[in-house]
Amino acid sequence: MSAVDRAVDLPARRDVAVRMADAAAAWLDALDAGQRGLATGAVPADDATDAERRRWFYTPTDHGGLTFHGQRPAQQRAAMRLVATGLSTAGYVTVALTMGLENVLDHVEGFVTRFDRERARDPHLYYLRVFGEPGGAQPWGWRFGGHHVSLNYLVVDGALVATTPCFVGADPAVSPLLGGALHRPLGRVEDLGRDLVRSMPADLRARAVLLPKAPPDLVTANRTRVADGDRQVPLSGVWRDERFPDPAEAAKLQVLSDAIDAAAGFEEADLRAVEYTSAPKGVAVADLDAEQKELVRALLGTSFGRVPDAVAPTWHEDAAALDAVHVAWAGSLEPGEPHYYRLQAPGLLVEWDNTQRGANHAHSVWRDPDTDFGLDVLAAHRARHH
Numbered sequence: 001m002s003a004v005d006r007a008v009d010l011p012a013r014r015d016v017a018v019r020m021a022d023a024a025a026a027w028l029d030a031l032d033a034g035q036r037g038l039a040t041g042a043v044p045a046d047d048a049t050d051a052e053r054r055r056w057f058y059t060p061t062d063h064g065g066l067t068f069h070g071q072r073p074a075q076q077r078a079a080m081r082l083v084a085t086g087l088s089t090a091g092y093v094t095v096a097l098t099m100g101l102e103n104v105l106d107h108v109e110g111f112v113t114r115f116d117r118e119r120a121r122d123p124h125l126y127y128l129r130v131f132g133e134p135g136g137a138q139p140w141g142w143r144f145g146g147h148h149v150s151l152n153y154l155v156v157d158g159a160l161v162a163t164t165p166c167f168v169g170a171d172p173a174v175s176p177l178l179g180g181a182l183h184r185p186l187g188r189v190e191d192l193g194r195d196l197v198r199s200m201p202a203d204l205r206a207r208a209v210l211l212p213k214a215p216p217d218l219v220t221a222n223r224t225r226v227a228d229g230d231r232q233v234p235l236s237g238v239w240r241d242e243r244f245p246d247p248a249e250a251a252k253l254q255v256l257s258d259a260i261d262a263a264a265g266f267e268e269a270d271l272r273a274v275e276y277t278s279a280p281k282g283v284a285v286a287d288l289d290a291e292q293k294e295l296v297r298a299l300l301g302t303s304f305g306r307v308p309d310a311v312a313p314t315w316h317e318d319a320a321a322l323d324a325v326h327v328a329w330a331g332s333l334e335p336g337e338p339h340y341y342r343l344q345a346p347g348l349l350v351e352w353d354n355t356q357r358g359a360n361h362a363h364s365v366w367r368d369p370d371t372d373f374g375l376d377v378l379a380a381h382r383a384r385h386h
Helices: 005-009 010-029 033-039 073-085 089-108 187-198 202-208 247-264 268-274 290-304 319-323 372-383
Strands: 127-131 141-147 150-154 157-161 166-170 209-211 326-331 339-346 348-354 360-367
Touching: 010 033, 010 073, 010 127, 010 141, 010 150, 010 157, 033 127, 033 150, 073 089, 073 127, 073 141, 089 166, 150 202, 150 372, 157 372, 187 202, 187 290, 187 326, 187 339, 187 360, 202 326, 209 268, 209 339, 268 326, 290 319, 290 339, 290 348, 290 360
Parallel strands: 209 326
Antiparallel strands: 127 141, 141 150, 150 157, 150 166, 166 360, 326 339, 339 348, 348 360
16 A cells, blocks of 8 residues: 555544554553563564564464463453454454364364374464554554464554555365355355456456466465565475474475375476566456456455455555456366466455365465555654654
């Protein structure tokens, strides 16, 4: 989001920041000294001291912070109150359902997966950390994450200035409910993307579909910054530590990671076709008709709608800005088959993949390559004050 965009809704960004600060302070005040040691981190800054805040994950690894296991129920509720300040109602429900899916995934896997912990699929292994002093004069922020959730926020000069990277996933992406209904927390994120590409005439669809097969994961993975030439990282590389202390568990993860990559069947030409480039790939929205443009707006809404309405981006409502978005797809256009898509424009990167576990394991991330983690604002803040 540009400085101009931030200035337009500055009062709303200040209001949300106040609610965040109140909730963060209340949570921290409820913790003892030992808990606070895990729950707090360095003041956000434009230097190496900020490295930990810029690390993020979407795997069931140590995300950094105080887990729900390490908190009493009242403290857990205070933590979730803070999480709620960074999300819309729909966003909060989606995150809460994602956390609860850990129990479902444990059942799917036969209650045996462990990785580097006593229980790999654990709805209490979500981590919260506050960086800096909430509401203080210096920049501050907070991070919440665990398996398939990564939320990152930065407040500078009393206003919320960054809400990305913002990741949610679902595993299983589809699971049964009583009466034949299906539970699909990210169903619209998937369906709108497929509907959009399938609605294109053949010539545009041929430009939008980069490959008939899909990459095995998000192309930009969990990098702090995205850059030209970025390619997907093997599952075994998206963890805090290079290897688990238990060599047997480390070997199991490597086997799983290798199997995922082998199933994708990607060769050098395939990697090159879908790698990230600052010049967007696919079809420009400017080439689409009015109905298709509405589908793009709705699809972007599934990302922008994760944060509170008062601070959700609205630039896609402008026709010229929307026209600059590019749509790219890889994989099958048939429901239930592995697939991937990307929406890209200046200040925007949305990635979706549903390829693993027989295309029943979804990842969805919203990023701003220029302003993720508020790095642009921190650089400007440092220039003004140092």
